[in-house]
Amino acid sequence: MPMPRSRVGRLSIGAGLVAGGCLGFLPILGFWMAPLGLIVLSHDLAFVRRRRRKLAVWWSRRRRN
Structure with missing residues (x-):
């Protein structure tokens, strides 16, 4: 999707999307x-972007070890 x-x-x-994720307990909206x-x-x-x-760096280091 562009x-x-x-x-x-x-x-x-x-x-x-972030606001909808906070309402993830509702049926259609989700924590995703x-x-x-x-x-x-x-x-x-x-x-x-920094976070x-x-x-991403933490995840790659974790996967490597």
């Missing part, structure tokens, strides 16, 4: 939405 070209579109989709929203937000927000990169 990402929207506008920054506002990406931010609104990412924020909506929060990490997906953070990935979408990491394209535009530097502090989310995602640290997690």
